Amino acid sequence: MQALVLRRGTHGRRQSGKTRQRLRYAAMTTTPTVGAPLLYRFPTGVSVDAAGVGSLQWPPGTGPFNAALQAQPNPMVASIQWHAGVLTAAECETVVALGRQLPSMAGRAELDPENYRVSQIAWIPPEPANHWLYHKLGVLFLQAAGQFGYEMEGFVDALQFTEYGPSQHFDWHMDIGRDQTSLRKLSLTIQLSDPQDYDGGMLDFVGLGSREESRQRGSATLFPSYMAHRVTPVTRGVRRSLVAWGSGRPFR
Numbered sequence: 001m002q003a004l005v006l007r008r009g010t011h012g013r014r015q016s017g018k019t020r021q022r023l024r025y026a027a028m029t030t031t032p033t034v035g036a037p038l039l040y041r042f043p044t045g046v047s048v049d050a051a052g053v054g055s056l057q058w059p060p061g062t063g064p065f066n067a068a069l070q071a072q073p074n075p076m077v078a079s080i081q082w083h084a085g086v087l088t089a090a091e092c093e094t095v096v097a098l099g100r101q102l103p104s105m106a107g108r109a110e111l112d113p114e115n116y117r118v119s120q121i122a123w124i125p126p127e128p129a130n131h132w133l134y135h136k137l138g139v140l141f142l143q144a145a146g147q148f149g150y151e152m153e154g155f156v157d158a159l160q161f162t163e164y165g166p167s168q169h170f171d172w173h174m175d176i177g178r179d180q181t182s183l184r185k186l187s188l189t190i191q192l193s194d195p196q197d198y199d200g201g202m203l204d205f206v207g208l209g210s211r212e213e214s215r216q217r218g219s220a221t222l223f224p225s226y227m228a229h230r231v232t233p234v235t236r237g238v239r240r241s242l243v244a245w246g247s248g249r250p251f252r
């Protein structure tokens with residue numbers, strides 16, 4: 001498996017067919033980041049007197065200004081990884097066959113249950129027959145967790161099999177939300193369809209656009225679950241994907 005970290009690149013125009021404007025990502029080698037000086041240091045405690053008046057406390061010898069401390073940026077926070085060949089064509093077919101025989105339901109989004117998300121989904125149950133798939137994605141998530149610096153505990157959501165037929169889509173959203181979805185940290189989507197079998201259905205990121213390679217069958221696109229993304233309407237054929245979320249205690 002080959003991994004590539006992506007960053008925002010130059011505007012590009014697709015050469016053939018429809019002239020869709022899109023951003024291209026360029027390969028990024030992880031460059032060391034420079035610490036940002038802490039302009040105001042938060043206190044380490046608050047005390048409240050008998051009258052209920054609170055005062056902030058800093059450790060002896062320190063104060064809010066001129067702390068001479070550096071905050072260390074995390075270069076992965078706004079990055080997307082693309083992994084080629086996570087599933088073979090035969091494995092993609094196995095997952096499609098599995099997904100298609102599971103109970104199918106309409107994918108819904110809280111923002112507008114009718115139109116925001118129009119697709120069919122099925123949940124792939126966490127059971128021994130599917131261990132190979134959970135295991136494979138688990139390895140990928142654990143490696144990525146180390147690179148992103150996120151604590152990751154496992155899957156809270158079952159793996160999601162997704163189908164988008166003509167004019168179906170999923171509008172702009174984040175994968176993090178209330179309740180159980182607040183545990184999500186990294187999102188991953190694997191392309192199960194042959195790119196020749198459909199048009200449209202691009203996985204698109206705010207400020208980064210879409211990447212042609214994300215259409216490669218068996219490839220995975222992995223990104224922080226707080227990054228806004230969408231799947232544009234499918235204009236021909238059917239697009240199928242396998243979606244997974246790596247979870248853990250929020251924001252660690």
Ligand SMILES: O=C(O)CCC(=O)C(=O)O
Pocket residue numbers: 160162170175189190203229230231241243
């Ligand atoms: O189908 C995809 O590639 C992504 C779907 C998605 O964003 C989601 O289910 O949250």
Ligand SMILES: [Fe+2]
Pocket residue numbers: 173174175187229
């Ligand atoms: Fe999503």
